[in-house]
Amino acid sequence: MFDKLLYIETFGCQMNVNDSERIVSMLADLGYAPTNDAASSDMILLNTCSVRGGAEEKVYRRLANLRIYKRDGKKQIIAVGGCVAQQEGEALLRKLPYLDLVIGTHNLHLLPDMVRSAERGERRSETAFIDNELRLDLFPPISGESRLSRFVTVMQGCDNFCSYCVVPYVRGREISRRSADILAEVRQLAEEGVKEVILLGQNVNSYGLKSSSELSFAELIRLVADVNGIERIRFTTSHPKDMSDELIACFGDVTKLTGQIHLPAQAGSNAVLMNMGRGYTRETYLDKVHKLRALRPDIVFTGDIIVGFPGETDADFEQTLLLMEEVRYIDLFSFVYSPRPGTKAAELSDDLPKTVKMARLDRLMELQRRHTMEICRPYVGSTMAVLVEGEGRLPGQLSGKSDIGRIVNFPGDSSLIGTFVAVKITKAYPNSFLGDRL
Numbered sequence: 001m002f003d004k005l006l007y008i009e010t011f012g013c014q015m016n017v018n019d020s021e022r023i024v025s026m027l028a029d030l031g032y033a034p035t036n037d038a039a040s041s042d043m044i045l046l047n048t049c050s051v052r053g054g055a056e057e058k059v060y061r062r063l064a065n066l067r068i069y070k071r072d073g074k075k076q077i078i079a080v081g082g083c084v085a086q087q088e089g090e091a092l093l094r095k096l097p098y099l100d101l102v103i104g105t106h107n108l109h110l111l112p113d114m115v116r117s118a119e120r121g122e123r124r125s126e127t128a129f130i131d132n133e134l135r136l137d138l139f140p141p142i143s144g145e146s147r148l149s150r151f152v153t154v155m156q157g158c159d160n161f162c163s164y165c166v167v168p169y170v171r172g173r174e175i176s177r178r179s180a181d182i183l184a185e186v187r188q189l190a191e192e193g194v195k196e197v198i199l200l201g202q203n204v205n206s207y208g209l210k211s212s213s214e215l216s217f218a219e220l221i222r223l224v225a226d227v228n229g230i231e232r233i234r235f236t237t238s239h240p241k242d243m244s245d246e247l248i249a250c251f252g253d254v255t256k257l258t259g260q261i262h263l264p265a266q267a268g269s270n271a272v273l274m275n276m277g278r279g280y281t282r283e284t285y286l287d288k289v290h291k292l293r294a295l296r297p298d299i300v301f302t303g304d305i306i307v308g309f310p311g312e313t314d315a316d317f318e319q320t321l322l323l324m325e326e327v328r329y330i331d332l333f334s335f336v337y338s339p340r341p342g343t344k345a346a347e348l349s350d351d352l353p354k355t356v357k358m359a360r361l362d363r364l365m366e367l368q369r370r371h372t373m374e375i376c377r378p379y380v381g382s383t384m385a386v387l388v389e390g391e392g393r394l395p396g397q398l399s400g401k402s403d404i405g406r407i408v409n410f411p412g413d414s415s416l417i418g419t420f421v422a423v424k425i426t427k428a429y430p431n432s433f434l435g436d437r438l
Contacts, residue, residue, distance in 0.1 A: 002033035007041035011059060012049025014236060015171070016082050018151040018200055019108060020047045023081070026112055043077040043115065044069060045101075048084035050166055053338030059084050063096060070098040077118045079103060081111075083170040087341070090125040099123070105171050106130045131157075131172050148389050148418055149232075149401070150194045154182055154220065155201035160239060162266075163277040163344040164306065164337065167202055176207050179215045183223055190229030193418070196387060196401075197224065199235040205242035218246040225256045231420070232387065234405070236262045241279035243288050252295035259296060260330070260405040263289070264304035268323030269316035272309050277344070282323060289327055300330040300375065300404045307364055308337045308357030310348035317360050324367055330375045330404070332368045336361050369430065376406070376428035383438060384408060386423045388416045407432040 006027055010020045023045065024034050035041050046062060049055040059080075069076045079101035080092060086104040093099055100118045103111055104127030114124050157172040158165075186197055199221070201207065208214035215223070217235075224233055233256045240263055250257055263285075267273050270281050292299050305320060324332070336357045339346040384402040391414065392399040398412040400421070409432060410423050416437075423435035 002028070002031055004030070004032045004042040005035040005037075005040060006032040007035050007038040007044045008047060009045075009062065010047045011055055012047075012051060012082065014151065014198070014200060015156075015202065016047050016049060018153060019081070019105075021151070022108060023047070023111060026108070027115060030112055030115055032115075038069070041076060043079065043118075045079040045081060048080060048082035050083040050087050050170060050340070052335055053340070054335070056084055063099070067098050077101065077115065079114075079118070081105075081108070083166070086127050086170040087166070089127040093123055093125055101125070102127065104128065129172055131175070148194060148387060149196040149198065150189050151200045152182060152185055152189070152197045153177060153201065154199045154204055154217075154235075155207050158202040159206070160203065160241070160279065161277065161344075163275065163348075164309065164340065166340040166343055169342050171202060174203065174206055174210065176210060176214060179208070179220055179223070182220065183227070186224050186227050186230060190227050193229075195230065195418075196232035196234065197230055199224070199233065202237065203239045203242060204235050205238050205244070205247060209242075216244070216246060218244065218250050221247075221250050221254060221257065225254050231256060232403070233257050234260070238263050239279075240265065240285050240288055245291070248288065248291050248295065251292055251299060258405065259298055259403050260300050260302065261292065262302045265320075265323060265327070266304055266306050267309065267312075267316070268305075268320035269312070270319075272312050272316050272320075275311055275345075275348070276306075276309060282319065286323070286326060298404075301327055302331045302405075303327070303329050303333070305332060305334045305364060306337050307334065307360045308352050310337070310345060310350040310352070312337075312352065321364065321367060324364070324371065328371050328375060329368065330372060330406075332364075332371075334361060334364050334368065372430055373428065376430075376433070379425045379433065380428055381425065383422050383424050384433070384435070386410070386421050386435075388412070388419055388421055390417055402433070408435055409433070410435045410437050412437055 008020050010016050038044055048059045066078050077100045081103040085102045092102045100123050101114050102125035106129055107126040110126050117124050155176040157174045158167045159174045161168050204217055207217040265285055268282055386400040386402055386408045388398050388400040390399055392409045396411055397409050399409050402408050408423055422438040424438050425433045425435045427434040
């Protein structure tokens, strides 16, 4: 019986999106139903990201705005989870007297008990690290609303320690989930009507590498593909250093594996890549791109690029633009470098003027806008298989995902939700396609 309302804002990566889904599922047992209205809610939770300075600043601005929900005797519970919570811990409670709960990335299993404490007027912070297999066993399964596409966590944490990245410090070291448990979850999801699974981890390519008795990630993908009812498989995120030839081969013969891959380069200059501690060169990155295209010529790439990394010269930046010209990403997440506390890069001299960094970002984003439309326009007139996930924003419109991960909107009625529909693409936009059902 739902008698309370839960409002969640999720910042950052898909791991946080998955954690937010888990939070909704856990708190349903305490009588909390999700809502989109913060003002009317009984609990507000920010699931936060600290991977970049801008994301962290956005969280603090939002937290400052939440003070209004503690005025005039209001008793909303205000909680912070995710990477900012893990990074700041109990200090957040001291800084923000109107904050009730701080829940770290390894402590979601404690959240129901913490919420009961907050309902009694107690303030709590739980940010202990659990760097063993128990961490994965403590997370309850997600239940509730039926969905066609679901995340399936295969591993957590990261051992790469890229010089700019805070993830190992807020998410912990790499731990792979048992393949038997993963496959059991996928089979259960298929029985519930899920048709697409997204295998999730900070670095899925390194799945199983710490255990000689465990499957490789490529072997895991092939077994997931054998599960009846699962028709599409995606995965994120891939570290290029750990993308093996065995995994690349899956794109040639695992037909359920979609034709899109997120492969973050971060930079196109070998000097910058070395300073970032990425563990690969421009040449080895491009070699993997070429191998993937040889096996699947229609594959599309998405990625991440950081501009203005300490020591990046004009020549280094030009190398990044040239790499973009060769890869031709369909979408790109691009950012100006921001130092993260505790990382090696934070100790480097960062004397590049902000105006130069922003000018480089503008050039990069303009190039990417051109590439996106040059890649998408040729799809006009083609036919795509679309997994219909729900209604579109316009009346009488449906929306779903194509094999390459792009949203496709088209006219249709709700009886088509949950099915694959052939759609002829009539128009390409920067973030989606418009089409007609065939």
